[in-house]
Amino acid sequence: MPESSRHRLTVSDLVTGYVTAHDPVRRLIGLRTSDQTAVSVRYSPEVYAEHLRNLGEPARAATSDLGALLVPGRHLFAYGILDLPDGEFEAHRLVVSGEAGGDFPFERPQWWPAQVRELARFYRRAQFGDGPVDMRDYRTVLRLGGDKADSFLQETDTLSRLIYGMSTAFLLTGEEDLLSVAEAGTAYLREHMRFVDRDHDVVYWYHGIDVRDGTEVKLFTSEFGDDYAAIPAYEQIYALVGLTQTYRLTGDPAILADIEATLRLIRRFFHDPEHGGWFSHLDPFDLSPDHESLRHNRMRKNWNSIGDHAPAYLINLYLATGRPEYADMLVESADLIVSRFAEPGSPFVQERFHADWTPDRAWGWQQDRAVVGHNLKIAWNLMRLSALRPDPAYRRLAERIGRSMPGLGADLRRGGWYDVLDRTPSDSGRHRFTWHDRKAWWQQEQGILAYLILAGHTGDAEYLRQARESAAFYNAFFLDHDEGGVYFNVLANGLPYLLGDERLKGSHSMSMYHATELGLLATVYQRLLIRREPMDLWFRPRPDGFADRRLRVAPDLLPPGRVRLAAVEVDGHPYHDFDPATMHVTLPRSATDLVVRARLVGVE
Template structure:
C-alpha cells in the first residue's frame, strides 16, 4: 500500500444494494443507485451466481441463467462482490453473488401474504426442537444458551426473561397459525414462570420476578437479583418488564385471569417502587432489600432512569395487555410513558439520536457504563415505531411529529446507505471535522435492530402513505431476509458483518443467549405480517385464539391484532370449533363467546377496511 492514504491498492469484498438504473448487456455492466443516491457500476463478466430471495424452509432458487431478464430498471438488487483497484486510480466492482428480491421489478417476496407466517413457523420449529427435542415439552430442560445449530451449552442458568421471550414467540406463532403445539409450549412456559420465577409479596401486595434459576442436579437455586455487570445485585426494571412479555401474549389467546392478576400485581410493583412521583418516569433499578431506587448499594444505577425503564413497557407487554382487555388504566399508563418519551428523550439541539440515560431530575447521564454519550440505533427506531402505535390509540401531534422526525433523520445517521441494513451502537455526536457518526465498537448489524427499522417504517408508511417510508421498509426487509435467515441450521443469525456475511464468534454465534430467545424474530414476523397485509397491501389474515368463555371477562374476546388506525381493520368472519359464528362486532373487533364450558378454538378473519387517502 502506498503512503497516500487516499489511494487504495488492495482488493476487498463488499456489498452494494440498490435499484437498477441501467444495464449494458454488451459490456456486462449493471448500474445500481444506492439509497444515498450514489451510482455504482457492477461488472458481471466474472460470471456471478444469482438467486431469488427465499424464505426459511424454502429451497435455494437459482436465477443465474436469468440475470439478463431480471435486470430491469427500478428493480432492487443486493450484489456481493470484490472491489479491485484500477491501474489509473479508482475501483472496479465485480459481482460474485446477486440476490433478486422478487420475480418482477415491483415484486418483493416478503410482501406475499404468507411470507412472515411461514417464517415464524420455521423459527418456532427450530426452538421447539432445540429446547425440547422431539419429546414432551418440559421446561426443566430449558437452557438459556443455544448454539448455532440448536445444541445446548453446559451453562445451566435458566433466565426468567429468556423463557418469557420464548413463550412470547410461541404464543405469536399460535396467533398466526393456530398450531396447538405452539400454544402448549407457551402455556407450559407461563406455568413454569409462575411456579419457579414468581415471588408474591403479600405484605406489599405486589409480584416481582426472580432473575433466574440455577439448577445443579435436583437442587434449584433461585437467583433473586441480576447477575449481569450492568445490573449486578439489583432489581433492574427491564427484567421485571420482560418477565411479562410471554405470559401477556399468551393471555391474549387464552384469557387466563391468573396471568392478568400477575400482570396487575407487577404493575403495582412498578407504580409503588419504580415510579418517580416527583419528577416523573420510572427508575431503572431498585435495591433488592429496601426496594428503593435511591440506596447507595446501587452505585452508578442509583436514582437513574433510562430507555428500558420508561419505554419498554409498551412493546414488551402493555400494548398487548390493552389489546386483550381494552382497560382504560392500561391506556392511561401507555399515554403517561409516551408523554414522558416525547418530552424527555429527543435531544435535537445536540444530536439526531435521542438521549437514553438520565439522572433523577432528567438531566442527561452521559458517563454511565458502556453507554456514555452513545446511541443505540434500534432504540431510536423503536421509539418511532411505538409512537405510531400510540398515535392510533390516543393521537397527539407530539407523537406523530416525534416519530416522523426520527424516521426522517435516522437513515443518514444510523443506516448503511451502500449495503443496506442498520448499525448497532454509534457515538451520538460527530467528532470534530468528521461528517459521520463513529461506530462505538464495530460496524456489525444485529438482528433486533433490523426488526425495529422494518416495523418503524412499515407502520409509518401505513399511517402517512409516504413513499419514502415504504422504500425504507422495503430496503430493510430486503437486507434482513437476504442475510439474516440461516438456511442451513434454522432460525436467524444474531449479527452479520456490514456486508451481510454472518458473524459467528463468541456469544454472537449463538441462537440462544441472554439477549436472544425467539422474541424479536417472532415479534417481527407477527407484526410485519400485520402491517404488510392489513395496513398496507389490503390482504385479509386469519388469527387463532383458545379461551375458556367462562373465564373471559364480560364474555368478549378482543381480537385487534395491534394498535392500528381506527377503522382500518374489521372482522370479516369467525369460526368456533370449525363452525361459523356470527355474534361479533366487526368494527369493534370483538367476538361474543358462546356460553359453554371448557375451552374453544376461535378462528377470526380480519380484513382491511376502506380508508381515505392520507398524505404526509
C-alpha cells in the same frame, strides 16, 4: 513480488440497489443505491445468482435467467471483491431480492407467518426435541445449530421471550403444538420463577434459576454485568412479555392476576412520584431506587424503564382487556418520551437520566452514545400510540426520527441498520461508530417496523421504500438456511459474524421475541394497512377466560376505521356474535377451550 500485486488492496464488499441497466455481453450492471448513487457492478464469469428465499424454502438458482431478471427497477444485492483505490467492483454472488413490478417476495401474504412458524419449530426442536415438552430441559444458551451449551441457567426473561414467540406463532398459524409449548412455559415460569411478596401484595420475578445437578438454585437478583446484584426494571418488564401474549390468547385469570401484581410492584416501587417516570433499578432488600448498593444505577431512569413497557407487554395488555388504566400508563410513557427524550439540536434521542431528568452522559458503556434501534423503536411505538391518543406531538417526533435516521444509522450502499454511534458528530460532521459497523438482528427489526408502521399510518411512499429495503436486507442475510433461526449479527457486508456470544441462537439477549414480533407486526401493517389484504388470527379462550366473555381480536393499536373484523369461526363453524368495528367477539359459554379464528380486513 510484481509491482501490481504489492500495492493491490482488496476487500469483500456488498452493494445493493435497483437495476438501472444491464449489459450481458460486458457483464455490467448499473445500480442506483438507496441514496441515489449510481454504481457500476461487473459480475464474474463464475457468478452465482439466487432468488431471495424464506426460512424452510429450498434455494432457487437464478444464474441462467439473469438476462430476463436484471431489468430496470429490480432490487438486487451484489456481493464480491472491491479493488482499492480504483474502486472497481466485481460481483461473485447476486441475490435477486425484488420481483417483477417492483414487489418483493416478503410481501406475499404468508411470508412472515411462514417465517414465524419456522422459527418456532427451530426453537421447539432445540429446547425440547420432537417429543413431549419438559420445561426442565429449557436452557438460556443455545449454540449456532440449536444444541445446548454447558450451561444450566434458565433466565426468566429469555424463557418469557420464548413463550411470547410460541404464542405469537399460534396467533399467526393456529398450530396447537406451539400454544401448548407457550402454556407449559407459562406454568413453569409462574411456578419456579415467581416470588409472591404477600407483605407488599406484589409479584416480582427472579433473574432465573440454575438447575445444575438436578437442584434448583434461585437467582434473586440480576447476574448480568450492567445490572449485577440489582432488580432491573427491564427484567420485570420482559418477564411479562410472554405472560401477556399468552393471556391475550387464552384469557387465563391466573396469568392476569400475576401481571396485575407485577404492575403493582412497578407502580409502587419503580415509579417516581416526584418527577414522574419509572426508575431503572431497585435494591433487592428494601426495594428502593436510592441505595448505595446500586452504584451507577442509583436513582436512574433509562429507555428501558420508560419506553419498553409499551411494546413488551402494555399494548398487548390493553388490547386484551381494554382497561383505561393501561391506556393511561401508555400515554404517560409516550408523553415522557416526547418531553424528556427528544433533545433540541440533536438528531438522536437522549436515553439515560438522573431522577430529576437531567441527562446522564457518563453512564457505563453508553456515555453520550446513540443506539440506532432505540431511536427507531421510539418512532414506531409513538405511531402506534397515536392511534390510541391522537397527539400531534407523538407523530411529529416519530416523523422527525423517520426522516433523519436513514442518513445517520442506515447503510445506504449495502443495506441494513448499524448499532451504536456517537451522538456528537466529529469535526468532519460524521457520527463515529462507537465500536464496530456490524448489524444486529434486533436493530433490523426496529428499522423494518419503524418504516412499515410510518407507511401504514401516513401512506408516504418514501417510508414504504425504506421499509422494503430494510426487510430485503434482513431476509437476504439474517436467515440461517443451514441450521435454522436467525443470526445475531452480520458484518457490514452481510456475512454472518460468528464469534463469542454473537454466534449463539440463545443467550441473555436472544430468544424468540424480536424475530417473531417482527413477523407479527410486519404481517399486520403490510397486509391490513398497506396492501389492504385480509389476514387471520387464532385464539383459544378458556372456559374461565375473559371475565366479561369478550374476546378482543384487534391485532394492534391501529388508526380508527382502517381495519374491521369481517368473519369469525368458533371451533371450525361460522359465528356471528361479534362487532366488526370494535373487533370484539362475544364468546359463547363452553365447558372446554374454544378455538376462535378471526378474519380481519383493511378498509379504504
